[in-house]
Amino acid sequence: MSQKISIASWNINSVRFRLDIVERFLQEVGPDVLCLQETKVVDRDFPAQMFRKLGYQYQVLNGQPMHHGVAILSRVPMVADNRHDWQDNGEARHIGAQLECGIRLENVYVPAGGEAPDPETNPKFVQKLAFIERMTNWSSQLDEPTLLVGDFNVAPCETDVWNHKQLLGVVSHTPVEVEALARLQQSHNWVDLGRKFIPEPAHVFTWWSYRAKDWKASNRGRRLDHMWASPSVAERALEHHLFEDCRNWGKPSDHIPIMTTFKVD
DNA sequence: ATGGCTGGTAGAACCAGA
Numbered sequence: 001m002s003q004k005i006s007i008a009s010w011n012i013n014s015v016r017f018r019l020d021i022v023e024r025f026l027q028e029v030g031p032d033v034l035c036l037q038e039t040k041v042v043d044r045d046f047p048a049q050m051f052r053k054l055g056y057q058y059q060v061l062n063g064q065p066m067h068h069g070v071a072i073l074s075r076v077p078m079v080a081d082n083r084h085d086w087q088d089n090g091e092a093r094h095i096g097a098q099l100e101c102g103i104r105l106e107n108v109y110v111p112a113g114g115e116a117p118d119p120e121t122n123p124k125f126v127q128k129l130a131f132i133e134r135m136t137n138w139s140s141q142l143d144e145p146t147l148l149v150g151d152f153n154v155a156p157c158e159t160d161v162w163n164h165k166q167l168l169g170v171v172s173h174t175p176v177e178v179e180a181l182a183r184l185q186q187s188h189n190w191v192d193l194g195r196k197f198i199p200e201p202a203h204v205f206t207w208w209s210y211r212a213k214d215w216k217a218s219n220r221g222r223r224l225d226h227m228w229a230s231p232s233v234a235e236r237a238l239e240h241h242l243f244e245d246c247r248n249w250g251k252p253s254d255h256i257p258i259m260t261t262f263k264v265d
Numbered sequence: 266a267t268g269g270c271t272g273g274t275a276g277a278a279c280c281a282g283a
Contacts, residue, residue, distance in 0.1 A: 013282080014272055038282080040273065065274055067281060112283050124281095128277060153283070209283075210270040224283080254271075254282085 002262050004075065004238065005101050006031040009149040009225060010246075011109070011207075014040040015071070019050055021249045026054045029243065031259050033099065036150045037109040039069035046071065052073035062095040070107050070150070076115050078105070086134040087111070087127055101264040103233060108135070108150040117174045125171060128153070132180040140150045140187040148190065151255065154181045157195065160201045160223035172222055191234035193227040193260050196238070207255045207257040208247060215247060227260050236263045 008031035012018050015036055026034065034056065039046065043061045051059060056073040060080040063069040069092045072078070072175065081096035081130030093109045111131055132154075139148075155173045158164040167173040185192065198204050205221025212218040229237060239261045246256045 017272065038272095097280080112281075114281090115283080170283080211268075213269080222283080 003101075004261050005033070005099070005103070005264050006261040007033045007035070007103075007105065007147060007149065007227075008257050008259035009035040009037075009107070009151075009227060010257035011037040011151040011225060011253060013038050013253040013255070015069075016041055016045070016047060018056045018253060019047055019249060021246065021252065023050060023054065023258060024249065025243070025246065026051075026056070029257075029259065033072065033074040033078070033105065034188070034257075035105070035107040035149050036073070037069075037107070038067075038073045039063055039071050040067060041069060060095055060097050062092045064090070064092040068092050070109050070111055072097050072105060075100070076100060081105075083115070084135075084138065086131045086138070089127075093131075102145060103262070103264075104144050104146040106146060106148045106150075108148065110135075110151065110153040112153050113171045113177070115171065116175070117169060117171045128171075129176065129180055130162075132177075132184055136180075136184045139184055139190070142188050144189075145230045145233045147230070147233055147260075149226065151224055152181065153224050153227045154178065155222040155224055156181050156192075157200055157223070159201045160205070162203070162220040162222070167222075170246050172224060180239065185228065189231055191231055192221065192226035193229055193234065193237055193240055194258070196234065196237065196240070198242075201219055204242070206242065208259060225255055225258055227258060229260075233258055237261070238263055 113128035
């Protein structure tokens with residue numbers, strides 16, 4: 001008998017502040033697995049009970065005070081796997097899990113990289129590039145069927161931003177970042193599921209700034225959130241969804257959830 | 266061309282986001 005598994009990813013920008021919309025998403029969409037980034041909570045204060053109540057009894061957490069933080073919540077069996085610190089600075093930006101269906105799941109929150117795309121003056125930009133380079137070294141050693149998801153903080157394609165030329169000098173879409181991400185992609189022949197299902201030149205965004213008066217009207221978005229699959233996992237991808245409505249829900253995150261459904265044996 | 270907003274934590278004329 002053939003079965004399916006749905007896996008979602010969402011930069012939630014504080015899981016405690018957005019409990020209402022997380023609950024709504026789980027009730028209305030009900031992915032089997034939810035990967036969160038920017039949970040902004042230490043593990044002992046993570047709202048584990050709310051997820052448990054909704055059936056997400058398997059939980060792996062990697063939080064820290066104030067910033068960053070990632071989590072995987074699942075209603076199908078999984079066990080915790082490695083957590084990598086690719087900057088070696090203690091920041092909680094990655095957590096992995098082994099799903100019982102055989103897929104290895106890696107949930108990552110790549111550093112934003114600060115304001116200026118200039119390695120000379122902006123150490124955060126240097127850190128972001130180093131983070132991606134270390135991920136590339138890790139990825140080139142991977143030989144398992146893996147799904148890599150999260151907020152990569154890079155919009156690689158020209159149609160991943162509202163205005164390619166205008167954003168060439170804006171951190172998230174600079175050529176040096178796009179090239180670093182391309183090396184990461186090549187290191188495992190990762191399949192970009194977002195673009196497998198919605199090929200260029202269609203514009204695809206997963207993030208819209210809070211600063212616009214009307215995010216939808218101005219539509220100055222970027223595709224920062226991604227799901228990359230090992231080739232063998234990509235072959236099993238059945239559907240891919242972007243939940244743009246969530247950007248309009250009460251107290252929204254500036255990112256929307258994305259989700260892919262896979263065939264499993 | 267600029268600035269616009271958000272949450273956590275401390276109690277900021279902050280930090281980080283992107």
